[in-house]
Amino acid sequence: MDQNQKxxxxxxIDDPVxxxxxxxxxxxxGLPHPERSCQIWLVLHSAIRNPQLxxxxxxxxxxxxxxxxxxxxxxxxxxxxxxxSVLKRIEELxxxxxxxxxxxxxxxLEQAAAADLRIQKGEAGPLTGIPLxxxxxxxxxxxxxxxxxxxxxxxxxPYDATVTEKLRAAGAVFVxxxxxxxxxxxxxxxxxxxGPSRNPWDTQRIPGxxxxxxxxxxxxxxxxxxxxxDTGGSIRQPAACxxxxxxxxxxxxxxxxGLVAFASSLDQIGPFSKDVRDTALVLxxxxxxxxxxxxxxxxxxxxxxRALEGDVRGMVLGVPRENSGQGIDPQVAESxxxxxxxxxxxxxxxxxxxxxHSAYALAVYYIIAPCEASSNLARYDGVxxxxxxxxxxxxxxxxxxxxxxxxxxxxxxxxxxxxxxxSAGYYDAYYLKASRVRTLIRxxxxxxxxxxxxxxxxxxxxxxxxIGEKVDDPLQMYLSDILTIPCNLAGLPGLSLPCGFSxxxxxxxxxILGNLFQEERVLRxxxxxxxxTDHHRQKPKL
Amino acid sequence: xxxxKEEVEHVALLARLKFSETEKERFTIQxxxxxxxxxxxxxxxxxxxxxxxxxxxxxxxxxxxxxxxxSPQDLALSNAPDxxxxxxxxxxxxx
Numbered sequence: 001m002d003q004n005q006k007x008x009x010x011x012x013i014d015d016p017v018x019x020x021x022x023x024x025x026x027x028x029x030g031l032p033h034p035e036r037s038c039q040i041w042l043v044l045h046s047a048i049r050n051p052q053l054x055x056x057x058x059x060x061x062x063x064x065x066x067x068x069x070x071x072x073x074x075x076x077x078x079x080x081x082x083x084x085s086v087l088k089r090i091e092e093l094x095x096x097x098x099x100x101x102x103x104x105x106x107x108x109l110e111q112a113a114a115a116d117l118r119i120q121k122g123e124a125g126p127l128t129g130i131p132l133x134x135x136x137x138x139x140x141x142x143x144x145x146x147x148x149x150x151x152x153x154x155x156x157x158p159y160d161a162t163v164t165e166k167l168r169a170a171g172a173v174f175v176x177x178x179x180x181x182x183x184x185x186x187x188x189x190x191x192x193x194x195g196p197s198r199n200p201w202d203t204q205r206i207p208g209x210x211x212x213x214x215x216x217x218x219x220x221x222x223x224x225x226x227x228x229x230d231t232g233g234s235i236r237q238p239a240a241c242x243x244x245x246x247x248x249x250x251x252x253x254x255x256x257x258g259l260v261a262f263a264s265s266l267d268q269i270g271p272f273s274k275d276v277r278d279t280a281l282v283l284x285x286x287x288x289x290x291x292x293x294x295x296x297x298x299x300x301x302x303x304x305x306r307a308l309e310g311d312v313r314g315m316v317l318g319v320p321r322e323n324s325g326q327g328i329d330p331q332v333a334e335s336x337x338x339x340x341x342x343x344x345x346x347x348x349x350x351x352x353x354x355x356x357h358s359a360y361a362l363a364v365y366y367i368i369a370p371c372e373a374s375s376n377l378a379r380y381d382g383v384x385x386x387x388x389x390x391x392x393x394x395x396x397x398x399x400x401x402x403x404x405x406x407x408x409x410x411x412x413x414x415x416x417x418x419x420x421x422x423s424a425g426y427y428d429a430y431y432l433k434a435s436r437v438r439t440l441i442r443x444x445x446x447x448x449x450x451x452x453x454x455x456x457x458x459x460x461x462x463x464x465x466x467i468g469e470k471v472d473d474p475l476q477m478y479l480s481d482i483l484t485i486p487c488n489l490a491g492l493p494g495l496s497l498p499c500g501f502s503x504x505x506x507x508x509x510x511x512i513l514g515n516l517f518q519e520e521r522v523l524r525x526x527x528x529x530x531x532x533t534d535h536h537r538q539k540p541k542l
Numbered sequence: 543x544x545x546x547k548e549e550v551e552h553v554a555l556l557a558r559l560k561f562s563e564t565e566k567e568r569f570t571i572q573x574x575x576x577x578x579x580x581x582x583x584x585x586x587x588x589x590x591x592x593x594x595x596x597x598x599x600x601x602x603x604x605x606x607x608x609x610x611x612x613s614p615q616d617l618a619l620s621n622a623p624d625x626x627x628x629x630x631x632x633x634x635x636x637x
Contacts, residue, residue, distance in 0.1 A: 154621075155621055156620065156621060158613060158617045158618070158620060158621070159613075250598070251596075251597045251598050252598045252600075265595060265596050265597065266597075291605055294600070294603040295596065295598070295600060295603075297598060297600075357586075359582075360582060360583055360586065362579075363579060363580045363582050363583050364583070366576065366579075366580070367580060367583075374557060378558075381558070382623055383622070383623070383630050383632055384621070384622060384630060385621030385622065385623075386621070386623070387623065388623035388624065392633065393633075394633050394634070395632060395633045395634075395635055396558070397633075398632070398633050399558040400558055400559060400560040401560070403557075403558055403559050403560075404559055404560045404561070407559075412559055412561075412569075413569065413572060413573070415557050415559060416550070416553055416554065416557060416559065416569060416573060417573060417576060417577075419553050419556050419557040420545065420549075420553045420573070420577075423553065423556060430580065432593055433583050433584075433588060434580075434583065435593035435594055435595055436588035436591040436592070436593045436594075437583055437586055437588060437591075438593070438594040439588075439591050439592055439593060439594040440586070440588070440591060442594055442597065474572055474576065475575060475576060475579060488597075489594075489597065490597055491596075491597025491598045492597075516597075516598060
C-alpha cells in the first residue's frame with residue numbers, strides 16, 4: 001500500500017498566478033505530431049480565495065465534475081482557471097504518462113472562455129466549463145482523429161460524433177484526444193501506433209486498454225473525466241487497472257454515430273470519471289436515441305443522478321459461481337470478496353447465479369469481433385481518406401501496400417481471423433456457431449437476472465501487468481478480457497469501480513453488471529459501495 | 543494445423559493485405575493457436591439454438607424519406623489522399 005497516497009491537506013491550492021508553457025513532444029513512434037508541438041503561453045491572473053477549498057488542500061485538477069460545477073456556479077473559480085490548472089498538470093505529467101495522442105490547449109482555452117460567459121449568464125449545466133478528454137476513436141470536426149493508427153494519421157473528420165455534439169452543446173472543454181490500442185483492438189494500449197500509455201500507479205505497467213489513455217488521463221488528473229469505447233471491456237478493464245470509475249452503458253443507449261466502427265454489434269461509448277456521481281452526470285449528457293445510429297434505442301433517458309439517492313437495502317446481488325476459480329489472481333478474488341461483504345453489511349442480499357456459457361465467451365468474442373472488424377475495416381483502401389502507399393503498380397497493389405503499411409500487427413491479425421471465419425466453407429463453423437453460442441450466453445444472463453438485481457464480479461483477472469509482458473502472445477493478451485466480454489455479447493450495462501489495491505499498490509476493480517437498460521441499479525450499487533469506502537479517493541504518487 | 547501458409551496467403555488476398563515471408567510464418571502459427579482455441583465451441587450442441595446477431599434485437603428501422611443537406615464536395619474530398627478537381631483519383635483500372 002506504500003505506493004498509494006491519500007489526499008492530504010497541503011495548505012495551498014494552485015498557485016494563483018502562473019505561467020505555463022505547453023510544449024509537448026513525444027515521439028515514441030517517430031511519427032509526426034503536429035498538435036503536440038503547439039506552444040502556448042498561459043497567463044492566469046485571478047487569485048482563488050476559498051477557505052473551504054484551501055482547507056481540503058485540493059487542487060482544481062484533482063476535483064470531480066460535481067465539485068467543480070459547484071465552484072463554477074458560485075463564481076468562485078472560472079473555467080479558464082480550471083482549464084489552466086488541468087493544462088499545467090498535463091504539461092507536468094504527459095511526458096511520463098503519454099495519455100494523449102493530440103492535445104488541444106488553444107481550443108480548450110477558447111471553449112473555457114465561452115463557458116465562462118455561459119456561467120456568467122447563469123446558463124451553466126453540470127458539464128459547462130469542465131475539461132474533458134475524448135478517446136481518439138470519437139470523431140471531432142476539424143480535429144485529427146487517428147484511432148491510434150498510422151492509416152488515419154492525418155484524418156481530420158468533417159463532422160462531429162453525436163457524443164461530441166452533445167458535449168459541445170453542454171459547454172464542455174476538450175483538452176485532447178486520448179491514446180488507445182489501434183482501432184480499439186487490444187487490452188494494454190501497446191498496439192497504438194503512437195506508443196503505449198503508462199499506468200499512473202506504476203509507469204512500468206500498462207494502463208489497460210483499449211481506452212487506456214482515457215483511463216490514465218483521469219487517474220493522473222490530466223482531465224476531469226473522459227469518454228472511451230467498450231467492445232469487449234475496453235472501458236471497464238482500463239478503469240480497473242487505473243483505479244477510476246468506468247462504465248459501458250447498454251448497447252443502444254448511446255449513439256455510435258461518429259464512433260469509428262470496430263465491431264458494430266458490440267461497440268458502445270461510455271465515461272471514465274473519478275466517482276460514480278460524475279459517471280451519472282456524463283451519462284445524462286451522452287445517452288439518448290439518435291436517428292443517425294439506427295441501433296440506438298428510442299427509450300426515455302432517466303436522470304441518472306436520481307439513482308444515487310437510493311441504497312442497496314433489499315437489493316439482490318448475483319455472484320457467479322463460475323468466477324470463483326481459475327485464472328483469477330488471489331488478491332483480486334480477495335478484494336472482490338471483501339467488496340461483496342461491504343455491500344452485504346449495507347443491506348444487500350447475495351445469491352449464487354450460474355453463467356455456464358461464459359466459459360465460451362472469449363472464443364465467441366474472438367470470432368464475432370474480428371468478423372465484424374474485417375468488414376468494417378474494408379473501408380481503409382487509400383482512396384477516400386487516410387494513408388495511401390506511394391509508388392504502387394496497380395489498384396490491387398495499391399490496396400495491399402496501403403493496408404500492409406497502414407495497419408499494425410494486431411489489426412492485421414484480426415482482419416485475417418475475421419476474413420477467414422467469414423470465408424466460403426467456414427462461415428457456419430465459425431461465425432454462425434459463435435452467434436448461436438452468443439444466444440446461450442445471453443440466455444444465461446436472462447435467467448440470472450430473474451433472481452437478482454445486479455451481478456458482481458471482478459473486472460479483470462489480474463492487476464495491471466508490465467509493459468511488454470504479453471505482446472508476443474495474443475491469446476494471453478485476449479485473456480485479460482475474459483470477465484468483461486460476456487457483458488458486451490449480451491449488450492448489458494457494466495461498470496467498474498475501485499475496490500482495493502494489490503500488495504504492489506495496484507488498483508483492483510469491482511465489476512457490476514445490470515440487466516438491459518438497468519443502468520440505474522448498477523449506479524445505485526456502485527454509489528452505495530463508494531459512499532462507504534475510500535478506494536476511489538486514493539491517488540497515485542506522481 | 544487448422545490453416546496452412548498457403549491458406550494464409552489466400553485469406554490475405556481476400557482481405558487486401560500482404561505479408562512478408564517472416565510475417566506469413568508468424569501469422570500462420572498465431573492464427574493456428576487462436577483457431578485451435580475456438581474449437582472449444584464444438585463441445586456445445588447448438589442445433590436447436592437461434593443465432594444472436596445483435597444483443598438488443600431491432601429490425602427494419604424506418605424514417606421519413608426527407609431531403610437533408612449533404613456534405614459539400616470540397617469537405618467530402620478534404621481527406622482524399624489524391625483528390626483532383628472534385629474526384630478521388632485512383633490507379634488505372636480499365637485497360
